[in-house]
Amino acid sequence: MSSVNLKRLAQELNLSISAVSKALRDSHEIAVDTKERVRALARELRYEPNPHASSLRRQKSKTIGVVIPEVANSFFSLVINGIEEVARHNGYHVLIYLTHEDHTREAAIAQYLANGRVDGILMSVASESADFAHLQELKNKNIPIVFFDRVCEEMATVRVTTNDFESGYKATQHLLEAGCRRIAYLLISEHLSIGQKRMQGYQQALEDHAIPFDANLIVSGHQSNEHNRMLIQQLLETQKVDGIFASVERLAISSYEACKALNLSIPGDVKIIGFSNLEIASLLDPPLTAIKQPAYAMGREAACILFTALDKNRALTASQSLVLNSELIERKSTARN
Amino acid sequence: MSSVNLKRLAQELNLSISAVSKALRDSHEIAVDTKERVRALARELRYEPNPHASSLRRQKSKTIGVVIPEVANSFFSLVINGIEEVARHNGYHVLIYLTHEDHTREAAIAQYLANGRVDGILMSVASESADFAHLQELKNKNIPIVFFDRVCEEMATVRVTTNDFESGYKATQHLLEAGCRRIAYLLISEHLSIGQKRMQGYQQALEDHAIPFDANLIVSGHQSNEHNRMLIQQLLETQKVDGIFASVERLAISSYEACKALNLSIPGDVKIIGFSNLEIASLLDPPLTAIKQPAYAMGREAACILFTALDKNRALTASQSLVLNSELIERKSTARN
DNA sequence: CTGTTAGCGCCTTCAT
DNA sequence: ATGAAGGCGCTAACAG
Numbered sequence: 001m002s003s004v005n006l007k008r009l010a011q012e013l014n015l016s017i018s019a020v021s022k023a024l025r026d027s028h029e030i031a032v033d034t035k036e037r038v039r040a041l042a043r044e045l046r047y048e049p050n051p052h053a054s055s056l057r058r059q060k061s062k063t064i065g066v067v068i069p070e071v072a073n074s075f076f077s078l079v080i081n082g083i084e085e086v087a088r089h090n091g092y093h094v095l096i097y098l099t100h101e102d103h104t105r106e107a108a109i110a111q112y113l114a115n116g117r118v119d120g121i122l123m124s125v126a127s128e129s130a131d132f133a134h135l136q137e138l139k140n141k142n143i144p145i146v147f148f149d150r151v152c153e154e155m156a157t158v159r160v161t162t163n164d165f166e167s168g169y170k171a172t173q174h175l176l177e178a179g180c181r182r183i184a185y186l187l188i189s190e191h192l193s194i195g196q197k198r199m200q201g202y203q204q205a206l207e208d209h210a211i212p213f214d215a216n217l218i219v220s221g222h223q224s225n226e227h228n229r230m231l232i233q234q235l236l237e238t239q240k241v242d243g244i245f246a247s248v249e250r251l252a253i254s255s256y257e258a259c260k261a262l263n264l265s266i267p268g269d270v271k272i273i274g275f276s277n278l279e280i281a282s283l284l285d286p287p288l289t290a291i292k293q294p295a296y297a298m299g300r301e302a303a304c305i306l307f308t309a310l311d312k313n314r315a316l317t318a319s320q321s322l323v324l325n326s327e328l329i330e331r332k333s334t335a336r337n
Numbered sequence: 338m339s340s341v342n343l344k345r346l347a348q349e350l351n352l353s354i355s356a357v358s359k360a361l362r363d364s365h366e367i368a369v370d371t372k373e374r375v376r377a378l379a380r381e382l383r384y385e386p387n388p389h390a391s392s393l394r395r396q397k398s399k400t401i402g403v404v405i406p407e408v409a410n411s412f413f414s415l416v417i418n419g420i421e422e423v424a425r426h427n428g429y430h431v432l433i434y435l436t437h438e439d440h441t442r443e444a445a446i447a448q449y450l451a452n453g454r455v456d457g458i459l460m461s462v463a464s465e466s467a468d469f470a471h472l473q474e475l476k477n478k479n480i481p482i483v484f485f486d487r488v489c490e491e492m493a494t495v496r497v498t499t500n501d502f503e504s505g506y507k508a509t510q511h512l513l514e515a516g517c518r519r520i521a522y523l524l525i526s527e528h529l530s531i532g533q534k535r536m537q538g539y540q541q542a543l544e545d546h547a548i549p550f551d552a553n554l555i556v557s558g559h560q561s562n563e564h565n566r567m568l569i570q571q572l573l574e575t576q577k578v579d580g581i582f583a584s585v586e587r588l589a590i591s592s593y594e595a596c597k598a599l600n601l602s603i604p605g606d607v608k609i610i611g612f613s614n615l616e617i618a619s620l621l622d623p624p625l626t627a628i629k630q631p632a633y634a635m636g637r638e639a640a641c642i643l644f645t646a647l648d649k650n651r652a653l654t655a656s657q658s659l660v661l662n663s664e665l666i667e668r669k670s671t672a673r674n
Numbered sequence: 675c676t677g678t679t680a681g682c683g684c685c686t687t688c689a690t
Numbered sequence: 691a692t693g694a695a696g697g698c699g700c701t702a703a704c705a706g
Contacts, residue, residue, distance in 0.1 A: 048452030
């Protein structure tokens with residue numbers, strides 16, 4: 001650590017440390033030419049303020065924590081892009097934490113973020129998070145936190161979500177209008193609000209079309225894609241199913257795989273629609289009819305809300321919540337059958 | 338900030354700050370029962386040491402920086418997973434920075450990481466990085482840095498890479514053996530070593546099969562997928578091409594799109610092979626024959642090398658570099674034509 | 675305009 | 691076995 005710090009600059013310039021500090025922060029109480037001299041040397045020596053010292057002193061880190069279930073997934077990848085973009089623009093740094101859908105991990109992460117390491121948190125809760133004491137804890141410590149997509153229903157906090165009920169309704173309606181009568185609904189975890197809301201939309205659509213709800217057509221997936229594919233195959237074999245609505249991307253893909261494995265033709269025997277942001281899904285044959293969430297925008301919006309709160313030292317209130325619209329994307333098949 | 342800190346604990350326990358500090362670090366010079374008392378209260382008050390104070394004092398942050406071109410890409414997503422996994426295991430935190438393939442951003446990031454914010458860096462260089470002064474700067478400041486996948490050829494540093502020449506060779510050979518004679522090679526940037534090495538493998542394979550190299554069949558892509566698809570379409574329209582070898586995932590996908598747009602049948606008119614880690618590529622019809630990099634493992638390995646160096650205070654030497662093997666994955670088409 | 679001083683919270687000698 | 695003191699590098703209040 002040959003570290004060039006304020007002391008070093010001060011020595012070389014025959015100035016006091018605080019004068020140098022002020023000069024670099026462009027304080028009005030420092031002579032213009034002095035500022036120039038200071039800045040010149042700082043540039044020459046490539047001075048960079050020590051962020052830890054600065055954070056310690058100012059009680060803020062200019063860093064946020066992003067807590068998400070996973071990243072190997074187009075939705076969260078895009079979200080990170082949005083967040084990083086805004087963070088960079090506002091001079092914030094981004095720490096990333098993956099829960100792998102594990103409630104214990106999420107709690108542990110929350111625990112050690114509650115010590116000043118970050119000024120705020122952006123979070124999409126893990127699917128198993130039924131117990132949210134750890135989140136309440138963060139709230140108590142006054143750490144601003146913005147939930148996005150997978151929110152914690154039990155807490156009154158800022159949320160950036162999409163119109164889950166509505167898009168669930170539309171997706172189901174889409175299948176119904178395409179002639180489906182036995183539509184399966186696939187979700188990832190019963191504890192997740194998005195799964196619930198989308199399902200409510202699904203149920204409402206069924207009801208509006210006078211189709212009876214059948215609990216046998218609801219499948220709750222798990223971690224392993226392999227396992228999920230099995231579950232879906234089992235469903236297709238034991239139940240009469242002519243449509244599948246997958247409430248997350250992975251399940252939509254597993255549905256495709258399951259149909260393929262069973263030699264079911266996809267638009268013919270079973271129609272599939274799923275939440276997905278995968279560009280490549282449009283190249284499938286038939287292309288995956290998808291509900292596409294504005295992932296990048298969600299990341300940006302969530303980050304913006306957090307940063308303005310942080311920079312203006314304003315508290316976050318649930319009223320700042322935002323609901324963005326997901327889009328139903330249907331593409332024509334180029335099937336040559 | 339009602340922050341519970343050492344002082345607070347010390348007061349409540351009628352101990353000195355240093356005693357508490359030592360107790361929490363399980364020092365042998367503190368009585369066992371005292372330690373117990375301290376730990377009990379710490380747990381009760383949910384004490385977490387202030388990381389900035391600690392970093393400042395110890396001159397290390399237990400944080401690493403990950404600098405990558407982008408994240409909306411299956412390769413880097415998987416890498417992040419691997420890194421986060423190892424980081425968490427070793428008690429490190431992960432800051433993430435995206436260059437968006439922009440050399441200026443990369444330099445700026447390097448600049449402000451060179452101040453103690455991170456103990457080390459994992460990096461995949463931006464495609465435009467012809468000039469690497471900023472990387473040399475980090476080297477000079479003794480910030481350990483491990484390059485992975487996209488390395489900086491001009492510096493003697495630790496690298497975690499894949500067998501690019503070899504896999505380039507194999508991919509090309511695969512197409513040649515499938516009967517291709519006019520194989521296009523798509524790369525993302527001339528400045529990138531991976532693009533070069535894979536191309537060398539491509540050229541060697543051509544030579545070994547006595548196929549002349551044709552510079553017209555080399556296409557260098559850019560940022561926009563849209564633009565790349567156009568370039569490829571143009572290539573397909575102006576040149577006789579019966580095979581495409583895409584050296585990055587995005588270009589493989591764009592190739593698919595281009596063929597579709599031109600109504601070229603994919604195994605028939607043009608065979609495509611590409612570097613890709615997308616699971617869903619197996620569902621395309623025909624499935625994308627892919628060179629799959631061990632992305633997750635690369636992230637883990639790179640992180641491991643960095644952490645052991647950091648924790649043992651050992652310098653990184655180029656000799657610790659690692660070359661992992663990519664796998665050629667061919668799947669049978671289920672085409673019903 | 676510039677300098678002095680006093681911490682931020684933690685860790686580490688050194689003394690008791 | 692415990693405590694006192696100094697300092698990591700920076701900032702902010704207050705003097706001069």
